Amino acid sequence: MAEFKRFCIEFDSGSDEVLNFDVVIIGTGVAGLYTAVNLDKKLKVALVTKETMQVSNTNLAQGGIAAPLSHDDSPDIHYMDTIRAGSGLCDSHMVRILVDEAIENINILLKMNIPFDLDDEGEIVLGQEGAHSRRRIIHASGDATGRIVSEHLGHVVKSYENVTIFENTFLVDILTDEQNTAIGVLIRIKNRNVVIFAKNIVLASGGYGYLYKYTTNPEVTTGDGCAAAVRCGAKVVDMELVQFHPTVLYHEKNKSFLISEAVRGEGGLLFNSFGERFMVRYHPLAELAPRDIVSRSIYFELQRTGSENVFLDITHLDANFIRKRFPNIYQKCLELGIDITKQRIPVAPAQHYSMGGVLSDEFGRTTVENLFVCGEAAGTRVHGANRLASNSLLEGLVFGRRIAQYINSRSQKNVKHIAICHRSLSKKEFDLNVATEIEGLRSKMSEYAGIVRTKEGLEKLIDYIVSRLEILNTMRLSTQKEIEYYNMLMIGYILANAALMRKESRGSHYRKDFPYQDDVNWKKHLVYSNIYGWEEIF
Template sequence: MSSNQGTPLDYDVLVIGSGAAGLTLALQLPSHFQVAVLSKARFESGSTWMAQGGIAAVLETTDSFQEHTRDTLVAGAELSRPEAVKHIIEEGPASIQWLIEQGVPFTREGDHYHLTQEGGHSHRRIIHAADATGRAIHSTLLKRAHEASNITLLDHHVAIDLITRRKLRLPHNRCIGAYVLNKHTGHVQAFRANNVVLATGGAAKAYLYTTNSDGSTGDGIAMAWRAGCRVANMEFNQFHPTCLYHPQAKSFLISEAVRGEGGRLLLPDGTRFMPSFDDRAELAPRDIVARAIDHEMKRLGCDCVYLDISHRSADFIKEHFPTIYQGCLNYGIDITKDPIPVVPAAHYTCGGVITDNEGRTDLEGLYAIGETAFTGLHGANRLASNSLLECIVYGAASARSIAQRSTVENLDTIEVPNWDESLVTNSDEDVIISHNWDELRRFMWDYVGIVRTTKRLQRAQHRIELLLQEIAEYYSNYRVSSDLIELRNLATVAELMIRSAITRKESRGLHYTLDYPSASQERVDTILSPLNFQWPDSVR
């Protein structure tokens, strides 16, 4: 394989994204497939690496697939697709066993794995590695990938756009690769592949306050949309109820498991308030808990509420929540003695690129898995710890599909043009990108947040249309940078979120609007198609 800028790099499978979903797929492909896995930053980053709680799966005889299914459907506000829920949950035990075989060090209690309970679950079914499950899974799978002779791991590579036969004016449209910015060299490289997998995560960075890393900018969703794929349910953005509130803490999540092990939410005066909102109190689904906190903060005009686990023994807290304990201690908060100041923050994108049960999108040769995809599992609200399970199940399913269906095209016969930078210049006004980033995240938080109104959404729509035109002009005239690529993608996805939210004339799950406070009897997904969605000419 040549690494010259002008010569495309050829692989059987190009995986854009290096979290749990992407690595699972890469590791489960047959060893004769040559696979490239791209990470746009360090491999030790991203949502999987930051995940604390664990993975939900039926692992005890006292639990059942039927009860896990019921909990998922209830949390999803009756919008989850039953066939997708059934498929993912029934694959749960095998997925956990595969992770164990890879060497993931799940926490044990005697002869058994310790299971915890989280909001919305009727049983203890969350298998975990202390309170750093994502890091344990990610580091284990990364180690396996480094050992695999057929997998090439490339960090600091930022995908810009997909390459399709239609874009090259060739018949029989399918995805055949992507243009990628190599941040090590500053040049754009074409990658050709018979199969391309989008495993880029969600778009929580669209909001001012988020638990996610800086890379959660909806890249895969935006690229798939521009390539002609449909998206669904982009209005359902999950806000995690408990993010550490501290001026020096950027995005430190306080795991759902803290409430699962008895943590109580308190007002500044020490009053417990969740029982007034839901019979399940702190163990209600995340949308209910987040709205309750938002309501109390607005009612009282307070900056945060508090999560108290100090009634449990110090040894228990340090054993079960070592990462949270040390993280809070770094900010002067001893959670064995003091309540934790918390606020809601954008956490998970429940909608995404529409796929089938093998992860295939509308575009032949293109797969989407993990948070990038819309499988139908989450409905209007994700049940805690179902997302990592979805990553493993669909990573494996897509690997099987690629192995069985892979079309081997002679990529050398397809001439992919070099990325043309002849008509652009280096920007001397990067401050514009910074200002656009800030404007986007602020109006999304203010107008498309936990509680919405039609007027707020219309204001957001007006602002995003202006912002998209400005970004398109900037993108056309200056050399691409990582920040510009991410801003372009995030603005695209924000537009999809806003349009979807305006379309839904009800309150359901994570979409709560004061203008339509009740749920409709009709339960439908919000599906947007690029063919029916008119962009400004400058954005196409």
């Protein structure tokens, strides 16, 4: 077993700057912003984000938000689609909440005048995406839903007097008292340590996509929130369940730009380098099969044909429709010399979504008192082993609001200030090339913990990570990059061990040596914490 540091850096609440808030929210994606919007205006809120407010997965979301709004749809049908995609691992109670509260949250966004796309009669246009049995994807500016939603929510939050926004501010660690109750956070503002004491700490810090070499996620997704939660004793769950998106642009100048699921939803077809429409051989729903199946099918086709990419073709659709429905994708591809109304788009799978996260209940409560989590950082188990497209923005909305309502109803007696400090026993400074180290880890994660996994590969990966952790545990970390690297190693270690333990294939987790789903032994979640080690929940 690898050991993890309790605190990443040295600090002292006696000499470092100290601030007091009722609520600290880490992250300005949909989960963090929407939580802030729903908090009581009497509460003093700190909203902390690593870069500027707009840098997040949310900002890149294209397809939209799933909600059962059409006359032929219902929460029950949305529920069934979500459960089916999740390959037997969705938590039915949590999914029920997700789908039952979808429409009321969309109505709140509409009341906030978020400009979702409307048809000529003023009705919301509902898009189609893979594995949804109904048209239920609400979108804005065609394929710029995430940017529109986060800009709008960001604008609203900036107007609130009770919210103080800390941009370019880095969460390092979560502080706890002797009872292991969370009492605040240690943050870094321009290399300056600041301790914030708060009764409520909300992690909305997103996933861990940047652990992979090929990912649609931005650099901020180094799993800091999950790693800090593990260091303070919280449980994480489903960390091995990582979704790979089938259609990410594969161009020498860009291998991370997402070609939305909605492109296949609107009729896009996949061809291999021999010009064959291969998906019909893999699944009755062909291009509209669940993401894990399409990603794996592409992986096998690439191996079979010896190519680096396949092609997504929408040239048979009306060019005006394409430009209007996918303005962002059209423009981005055009900049790279691909006119998608006339040419096929080269695509390959890449990491896209982290299903695992900090174990949480229906009010976003974690296993550490006063610590809440929502959005992609959370382990709500609503996505099971394979997230249904466009359910994650919805998850951030539904559980963000629930957390806010829970906090609003709590007694806000201040946390007691305890003198808290950490002095490192190690005298050795960090002397590795951190950029090279990070790239080394990312390559190994993609190679051994990617779309297809094996015992041998995962063991190699674990040995590598343990060897790096052992070195880092003897060193003092100081820069943000060094802490991020440590966080990535921690998350990689937990992920790889869970993937090794799960001796079956399910949803996005595919083991070449155990290619079948094993409901007798593995219809359960793997949970890890520093306090209890590995546990299983059903």
